[in-house]
Amino acid sequence: MIELGSRYRNINEHLGYGASLVLGTTLSETMWTKILPKSGKRFEQVMEHLRQIGIPGIAMQMRSTFERVIEYEMTRLRTLVVEQVAFIEEQNATFQVVDGVDNSWSYPLDASFAEAGIDPPALWGPEFVYGT
Numbered sequence: 001m002i003e004l005g006s007r008y009r010n011i012n013e014h015l016g017y018g019a020s021l022v023l024g025t026t027l028s029e030t031m032w033t034k035i036l037p038k039s040g041k042r043f044e045q046v047m048e049h050l051r052q053i054g055i056p057g058i059a060m061q062m063r064s065t066f067e068r069v070i071e072y073e074m075t076r077l078r079t080l081v082v083e084q085v086a087f088i089e090e091q092n093a094t095f096q097v098v099d100g101v102d103n104s105w106s107y108p109l110d111a112s113f114a115e116a117g118i119d120p121p122a123l124w125g126p127e128f129v130y131g132t
Contacts, residue, residue, distance in 0.1 A: 004033045014047045015055050018062035021069070022055060 008020040011032065023032055037043045050056075059066075 007033050007036075007038065010038055011047075012059075012066075015050055016059035016063070018066035019050070019055055019059035021062045021066055022058045 011023070012019050020032075036046055
């Protein structure tokens with residue numbers, strides 16, 4: 001749904017936050033995410049029709065539910081990020097340097113391949129780097 005968020009946000013901004021929860025299931029999600037343009041005459045006609053049938057009033061009643069859904073999803077996302085960071089930190093903590101390792105391939109993380117003297121096409125082939 002992340003990639004569709006801008007479309008739902010657009011609808012919510014025109015009809016009230018919570019409108020995306022009350023669009024119903026009679027029409028497929030494709031109607032709201034692909035068929036309905038993001039702006040223009042057709043978009044405005046659809047928004048006006050939805051206003052006339054009372055969607056903004058229903059959206060207002062659903063606003064607290066809308067906010068709870070967003071807070072729930074944001075909490076889930078924050079938890080996933082914290083877990084992932086902890087996992088990465090754990091992996092880094094268990095990594096040990098082995099004596100005698102050739103460090104000639106190491107370079108600063110913010111360095112480009114060119115700055116590090118690495119030629120990716122020579123390493124992996126031009127089709128890997130340039131998609132040819």
